[in-house]
Amino acid sequence: MSEEDKQLDGATQNVVTEDGLRDLLSDGYLIEVICNQTAEKRHNSWYGAWIVHAVTKDGQDAKMLVTSRSVFKLREFKTIVGLVSFLAEMGGRLSANIPLIPGRRERHEAFGSPATATN
Secondary structure: OOHHHHHHHHHHOOEEOHHHHHHHHHOOOEEEEEEEEEEEEEOOEEEEEEEEEEEOOOOOOOEEEEOOOOOOOEOEEEEHHHHHHHHHHOOOOOOOOOOOOOOOEEEEOOOOOOOOOOO
16 A cells, blocks of 8 residues: 555545444434534524534544545535534434534534434
8 A cells, every 4th residue: 555545544534424424323423513613693594614523422533524535525514504404314303502603512412314303
């Protein structure tokens, strides 16, 4: 294995796609939402910048959610509506606590399958 392949392999261990996140959630990982930009209300919606990590319950082994394992572009959410929809799709069933200040983090338990109004 070339040095470049080793570096790429090490980097891919710290990222996860949406499908991979579902698998990690079913194994007990949590979703950690991180605010990257101060949220602001414009008309009836809140805008900002949030990214998602998958973390173990002790907060270790963080994996960043990316759009593709080959491109390494972080998946960034620009609206609270989009973020809450994503959390529901990942099986977040209890509540959504969204940090509004950069650097703040909130963890969510989710089950990897979409939430419905009845469960």
